Amino acid sequence: MPRHVAVILDGNRRWARAHRRDLAGGYGRGGEKVREVLGWCERAGIGFVTLWALSLDNLRRPEEEVTPILDAVVSTVEELAAERRWRIRPVGHTRALPAHFAARLRAAAEATTGVPGPTVNIAVAYGGRQELLDAVNDLLATEEGRAQAQAGLTEELLGRHLYTRGQPDPELIIRTSGEQRLSGFMPWQSAYSELYFCDVPWPDFEEADLHRALEAFASRSRRFGR
Structure with missing residues (x-):
């Protein structure tokens, strides 16, 4: 069983179009699915889950499209925090978000700081290249960090400044809705993550789909390049 499962929540827009719903309705249904999937992961004993809800590139869409989607995503995070079953951690370039949305995410995370349950990373305004830039800038922001970098940048040193610092890397990454790429996630x-792609859009993802992904993971031989 993987300790850390990451999921690219793809297909909310397609689901909304297929069901004649607006985008906010699609993302709202996707938010309801988040709670279900976290419950399944919890029962399976998975201690870390990362959910990529909204990319940094998504924020470049028209404001009238982005705002209701952001509200749906952040409202879902707040509802999860209120249950106090999971330790919520927003991961992403959150300074790119409108200030009130970023504040709501911080408040949700702070409200679950002492929760002993599984850790749930909510990737909002996330971009993989931006994460690496943020890690380097964070490292170089202090005199101590600059001295460490000058002495020799190592994987361990840079890893301590990633969004997911202190957590195991995801052993399994699932992407829904049929696309077979990581899109910078x-x-x-993800250097040694096992990848699993399924055709169903995120709002239609079911427990059987999760179990198929976990069974596929269990059947693979992880050799880490050796």
Whole structure:
């Protein structure tokens, strides 16, 4: 069983079009699915889950499209935090978000700091290249960090400044809705991740789909390049 499963929540827009719903309705249904999937992961004993809800590139869409989607995503995070079953951690370039949305995400994370349950990373305004830039800039932001970098940049040193620092890398990455690419998702952490692609859009993802992904993971021989 993987310790850390990451999921690219793809297909909310397609689901909304197929069901004649607006985008906010599609993402709202996707938010309901998040709670279900986290429950399944919890029962399976998975301690870390990362959900990529909204990319940094998505924020470049028209404001009238992005705002209701952001509201749906952040409202889902707040509802998860209110249950106090999971330790919520927003991961992403959150300074790119409108200030009130970023504040709501921070508040949700702070409200679950002491929760002993599984850790759930919510990737909002996430871009893989941006994460690496943020890690380097964070490292170089202090005199101590600059001295460490000058002495020799190592994988361990840079890893301590990633969004997911202190967590195991995802052993399994699932992408829904049929696309077979990572689109820049966790480029550092996914070096040895097993990839699983399924055709169903995220709002239609079911427990059987998760179990198929976990069974596929269990059947693979992870050799880490050796």
